[in-house]
Amino acid sequence: MRIAALAATAAFxxxxxxxxxxxxxYPAKPIRVVVPFAAGSTTDIIARAxxxxxxxxxxxxxxxxxxxxxxxxxGQQAVATAAPDGYTLLIHSSSHTVSPSTFAKLxxxxxxxxxxxxxxxxxxxxxxxSPSKNIKSLQELLAAAxxxxxxxxxxxxxxxxxxxxxxxxxxxxxxxxxxNIPFKGSAEAVTEVLAGRVDYYFSPIAPxxxxxxxxxxxxxxxxxxxxxxxxxxxxxxxxxGVPGSEFNFWIGMMAPAKTPREIVDRLHAExxxxxxxxxxxxxxxxxxxxxxxxxxxxxxxxxxxxxxxNADVVKAAGLAAQx
Numbered sequence: 211m212r213i214a215a216l217a218a219t220a221a222f223x224x225x226x227x228x229x230x231x232x233x234x235x236y237p238a239k240p241i242r243v244v245v246p247f248a249a250g251s252t253t254d255i256i257a258r259a260x261x262x263x264x265x266x267x268x269x270x271x272x273x274x275x276x277x278x279x280x281x282x283x284x285g286q287q288a289v290a291t292a293a294p295d296g297y298t299l300l301i302h303s304s305s306h307t308v309s310p311s312t313f314a315k316l317x318x319x320x321x322x323x324x325x326x327x328x329x330x331x332x333x334x335x336x337x338x339x340s341p342s343k344n345i346k347s348l349q350e351l352l353a354a355a356x357x358x359x360x361x362x363x364x365x366x367x368x369x370x371x372x373x374x375x376x377x378x379x380x381x382x383x384x385x386x387x388x389x390n391i392p393f394k395g396s397a398e399a400v401t402e403v404l405a406g407r408v409d410y411y412f413s414p415i416a417p418x419x420x421x422x423x424x425x426x427x428x429x430x431x432x433x434x435x436x437x438x439x440x441x442x443x444x445x446x447x448x449x450x451g452v453p454g455s456e457f458n459f460w461i462g463m464m465a466p467a468k469t470p471r472e473i474v475d476r477l478h479a480e481x482x483x484x485x486x487x488x489x490x491x492x493x494x495x496x497x498x499x500x501x502x503x504x505x506x507x508x509x510x511x512x513x514x515x516x517x518x519x520n521a522d523v524v525k526a527a528g529l530a531a532q533x
Contacts (some may be wrong), residue, residue, distance in 0.1 A: 236296055236473055237270040243299045246285025248278045248395055252333065252414040256461045257301040259493045260330055263484035272299075281370045281532075283309050283316060284485075290318035294466040296473035300324065303461050304372040307516035311524035312370030314531040323515055325469050325511030327477045329462035330485070331499040334421070334438035335376045335412040337447065338427040342406045348430045348450040349411065355386040363389040363397035365411040369532060375398070375520060376412040376433045376457040378527040380447055383455035403427065414459070415440050415498030433457045440498030462501065462509065474506050 245257045254276060257345045261272035277285035282305045292298035300306075310320045337348070342472060346350050355362050359383060366374035369392045381388055391408050393399045396417045402408040412433050419440060421427040432438045435456040447455040465474060484490050485501040494501060504512060 211405050218441055221378055232519060236476060237268055238270040239297065240273050241268075241297050241299060242275050243272050243301055244275050244277050244283035244285045244289050245301050246277050246279075246305075247303075248396070248424045249276050251395060252416045252499075253301065253303045255416060255497060256331055256494075256499060259490055259497075260463075260481060260484050261410045263487055263490050264480045267480055267483055281309060281312065281368050282319070283313065286320070286324075288462070289318050289466055290323040292466050294325075294468040294470075296442075296465065296469055296477070298466065299327070300464045301330070301461065302464065303490050304354075304375070304457075304459050304516070305370065306462075306464070307513055308370050308520045308524070310517050311521040312529060312532060321514050323467050324513075325467050325474055326465040326504075326513055327463040327465055327474055328481050328506065328507050329460045329512075330481060330502070331461050331494060332434070332498045332502040333459045333461065333497075334432040334434035334441070335373060335457065335459050336418060336422065336429040336438070336441060336444065337380070337410055337431045337433060338400075338403060338413050338418050338422065338429050339410045340403055340406045341425065341428050343409060345430070346428065348447065348452070351430060352384055352386060352451070355384075355388060360387040360389065362386075363391050365402055365408045366392050366415075367396045367399055368392050368394065370524075370529075372457075372459050373414070375523060376459065378529070379457050379523050380412070380433060380452060380455045381484050381525055382523065383447075384452045391525050400427075400508050412457075416496075419496075419498060434459065438497065438498050439500060461499075471506075478503070478506055498504065 243261050245254050252419045257274055265272045265379055277288055289300040339345055364377050399411050400417055403411045417426055423431050429443050429444045431450045433447055482503055
């Protein structure tokens with residue numbers, strides 16, 4: 211019995227030593243970071259800002275791999291099926307927790323096939339409209355929607371995207387009717403709103419901050435729980451008279467499930483270190499992005515909570531699942 215106990219202890223010590231060695235050796239080669247949206251998107255810009263700084267600290271290059279398409283699910287699948295060794299990561303947005311409700315079938319389990327590393331930032335979507343619409347406040351927009359139910363439309367960066375869910379949650383809380391016009395991304399959506407062909411858009415702030423400041427677009431409100439640091443004078447939709455419309459748009463990092471805890475914890479620490487740097491703080495401020503982190507297990511729990519809450523919004527809005 212004593213020999214068996216000693217053998218078991220030796221095996222445990224050996225495994226523990228290997229784990230420490232693996233952590234100390236990581237990363238021994240470049241890390242691929244999948245972003246499931248096109249280059250130039252808000253998620254891509256945030257990903258490049260944080261991974262550049264992490265690479266300097268970790269002594270290895272973090273290579274951003276844009277895998278756009280199918281509302282982010284192509285990129286999600288690439289990471290879900292990758293080896294859980296810390297060399298393939300995902301930087302995604304709130305859309306990560308929307309896809310289980312907006313797709314009839316997914317080739318991965320959103321809740322269980324990923325290990326949360328941490329959120330990176332929370333952002334605000336600004337409800338923007340062209341000045342040509344002669345609507346100068348959120349209450350005026352609501353009045354127009356109620357005067358002619360179903361006459362207004364809104365842009366989204368794709369069916370089931372975070373911009374779409376923000377708009378649907380706003381519609382439900384405001385008790386108005388409006389039609390979603392989905393586009394391939396924010397660039398097209400912003401173009402159509404600028405031209406006045408689409409009435410409004412809950413846009414990430416980064417792609418529209420210039421047009422807001424020069425008067426080409428009017429920001430009626432932001433959809434986040436609190437005001438955006440980049441637009442401090444613009445009220446939230448709740449402050450402007452629509453309680454229950456708050457939508458937390460975030461961007462975060464995940465790894466494949468079963469990635470060693472030592473590696474997940476190391477990545478979490480590196481993200482926090484990068485977020486504390488003056489360069490990243492300045493970059494985020496210009497994007498209207500507020501740094502935000504959670505411990506890995508807290509992030510896992512948050513993702514599961516969001517999957518459930520977004521499912522409620524999708525059901526209440528009557529959105530049909532994509533095949």
